[in-house]
Amino acid sequence: MLTLFAHRDYVRLFAAQVVALIGTGLLTVALGLLAYDLAGAQAGLVLSTAYTIKMVAYVGLSPVAQALVQRLPRKAVL
Secondary structure, three states, X not given: OHHXXXXXXXXXXHHHHHHHHHHHHHHHHHHHHHHHHHHHHXXXXXXXXXXXXXXXXXXXXXHHHHXXXXXXXXXXXX
């Protein structure tokens, strides 16, 4: 399994994925803190609304983005 890290392209892809996951985790924590700071006792409602909007955006924009990206050359997208 460690032989995968001998390939430079794979290491770059793996590092980018790790950075993206860290960013997503930090966003989750930051949204929770922001909701508590803004709403206090109503933080649960604010946070659930924010996460719902986030998920609807992912689900709604993914097919559109996929349709647009399919028209581009694969090498340029990757």
